[in-house]
Amino acid sequence: MKFAIVAGFLLLATAAFARADPPPELWFYDAVNLLPDQNIDKLEKLWRRAAAAGYSHVLLTDSKFGRLGELPKAYFDHAERVKKLAAELKLQIVPAVFPIGWSNDILSQNPNLAEGQPVKDALFVVHNGQAKLVADPAVAFAPKVDWKDDVVAIDHGLATVRDNPANARFVQTVTVAPHRCYHVSVSIKTDHYTGTPEVKALVQPPGKELLSLTYNELGVKPTQDWTLHHIVFNSQDFSQVKLYFGVWGGAKGTLQWKDWKIEEAGLVNVLRRPGTPVVVKGYTEGKDFEKIEDPHLGNRPWPGEYEIWHEPPSIKTKLPEGTQLRVSWFHPTVIGGGSVCICMSDPATRALLADQAKRVTALFNPAGVMMAHDEIRIQNQDDACLSRKLTPGEILADNATFCAGLLKGRQVYAWSDMFDPHHNAHGDYYLVNGTWADSWKGLPPSVTVMNWNFGHRDESLKFFAGEGHKQILAGYYDGDVEQVREWKKSAATVKGVVGYMYTTWQDKYGDLEAFARIVGEK
Numbered sequence: 001m002k003f004a005i006v007a008g009f010l011l012l013a014t015a016a017f018a019r020a021d022p023p024p025e026l027w028f029y030d031a032v033n034l035l036p037d038q039n040i041d042k043l044e045k046l047w048r049r050a051a052a053a054g055y056s057h058v059l060l061t062d063s064k065f066g067r068l069g070e071l072p073k074a075y076f077d078h079a080e081r082v083k084k085l086a087a088e089l090k091l092q093i094v095p096a097v098f099p100i101g102w103s104n105d106i107l108s109q110n111p112n113l114a115e116g117q118p119v120k121d122a123l124f125v126v127h128n129g130q131a132k133l134v135a136d137p138a139v140a141f142a143p144k145v146d147w148k149d150d151v152v153a154i155d156h157g158l159a160t161v162r163d164n165p166a167n168a169r170f171v172q173t174v175t176v177a178p179h180r181c182y183h184v185s186v187s188i189k190t191d192h193y194t195g196t197p198e199v200k201a202l203v204q205p206p207g208k209e210l211l212s213l214t215y216n217e218l219g220v221k222p223t224q225d226w227t228l229h230h231i232v233f234n235s236q237d238f239s240q241v242k243l244y245f246g247v248w249g250g251a252k253g254t255l256q257w258k259d260w261k262i263e264e265a266g267l268v269n270v271l272r273r274p275g276t277p278v279v280v281k282g283y284t285e286g287k288d289f290e291k292i293e294d295p296h297l298g299n300r301p302w303p304g305e306y307e308i309w310h311e312p313p314s315i316k317t318k319l320p321e322g323t324q325l326r327v328s329w330f331h332p333t334v335i336g337g338g339s340v341c342i343c344m345s346d347p348a349t350r351a352l353l354a355d356q357a358k359r360v361t362a363l364f365n366p367a368g369v370m371m372a373h374d375e376i377r378i379q380n381q382d383d384a385c386l387s388r389k390l391t392p393g394e395i396l397a398d399n400a401t402f403c404a405g406l407l408k409g410r411q412v413y414a415w416s417d418m419f420d421p422h423h424n425a426h427g428d429y430y431l432v433n434g435t436w437a438d439s440w441k442g443l444p445p446s447v448t449v450m451n452w453n454f455g456h457r458d459e460s461l462k463f464f465a466g467e468g469h470k471q472i473l474a475g476y477y478d479g480d481v482e483q484v485r486e487w488k489k490s491a492a493t494v495k496g497v498v499g500y501m502y503t504t505w506q507d508k509y510g511d512l513e514a515f516a517r518i519v520g521e522k
């Protein structure tokens with residue numbers, strides 16, 4: 001009898017041990033250019049630290065993954081060195097592919113694949129063999145601003161802000177034509193200014209809050225002499241726009257503005273592909289005028305980068321002097337610090353994604369691969385998308401299914417935000433035409449979600465768990481390393497959390513070991 005009782009306890013203990021969850025995987029994020037020698041030396045030091053602290057996976061991202069076919073032998077020699085180091089340290093490399101959202105890397109191969117916003121029936125007039133844009137209607141700022149915050153002093157066209165305790169803005173309203181491209185320029189001077197000056201083009205949809213038509217960053221330095229800055233926006237369906245010049249929130253130091261101007265813009269960054277047609281009403285390209293293209297599209301200062309503004313090309317033609325042309329085209333939109341998004345609906349995009357998957361998996365032969373769909377801030381604007389008659393969410397779901405299929409046989413990972421209804425997967429998101437809802441239907445349950453929705457972590461964790469996904473919690477974000485404790489509390493309420501990732505966007509690894517210790521605490 002005693003033997004039976006002991007045996008029973010042993011069986012229960014064995015069963016409990018077998019059911020115990022394995023310790024969470026420890027990941028870290030590393031964005032690195034593998035081409036320079038010094039970067040590999042730096043990488044080795046970091047990876048050795050990580051391995052010593054217990055990390056088992058590295059999410060490796062390199063802008064050059066988007067153009068491996070163009071790289072010299074030195075790059076691949078460095079990749080081999082990195083692979084050998086990972087094997088020695090028992091680190092699993094998980095490379096990131098499919099940059100849908102921040103797409104500049106892969107757009108370097110074909111800048112015309114950027115998602116485009118439409119310009120409709122802009123007026124061009126022929127003079128001396130060139131057709132150039134003529135504003136229709138005329139557009140200009142009034143001599144006086146509509147209103148301003150009290151802290152802004154304006155004298156003879158010079159706006160000055162000093163040590164503003166709150167918002168410091170001035171506004172001008174302009175009449176525009178719907179579906180046209182507009183360029184705003186302004187000179188800015190600063191002296192030890194701590195705020196972030198912005199120019200926003202805001203509109204008022206019926207029954208809704210103010211909507212922004214532009215998300216360009218001006219890139220103003222804390223101290224700079226007079227410097228010309230630019231934004232470009234598409235008027236979409238609107239005929240009136242409020243231009244806000246200013247700072248939201250308090251700041252110290254001095255900020256000055258002068259020479260603010262607006263003009264209707266021509267063919268700057270004109271896109272040329274079947275899904276973004278250029279149409280000149282009543283005339284034929286190659287017969288009545290030369291091919292329309294912008295030689296600076298997506299290649300300044302280097303391939304994959306798009307200038308917000310440069311002098312647009314004219315239309316070269318032998319049509320008679322004074323001939324009026326109505327021209328329609330599409331242009332990309334630069335968001336934030338330079339982000340341009342690829343069009344998911346163009347067949348050429350699928351070819352690029354398939355090529356990237358093939359090359360990256362051949363280089364690393366990884367057990368797992370990361371799908372880098374993230375912060376997709378414009379979509380469903382050009383003919384390639386609109387002709388499908390799908391919502392943005394349905395377009396993304398289709399693309400995610402396609403991309404996951406390219407990685408068949410490997411563990412697939414994906415960022416959470418564009419598939420999370422508690423994060424970015426909803427309507428009214430930046431310049432997206434429609435809603436991202438239902439995008440999550442394109443993620444097979446086998447995909448592990450890299451969840452970085454700390455602000456709504458409880459709702460987000462439960463949502464993805466309910467969809468059958470395992471999750472890795474991406475924490476830190478260059479902030480307080482103690483944040484991961486809150487992630488752990490939330491993770492305890494759901495099943496399927498298999499790891500934590502030290503996630504730095506600013507190459508800050510000072511808390512790498514502390515993060516690992518906190519994750520490992522009972």
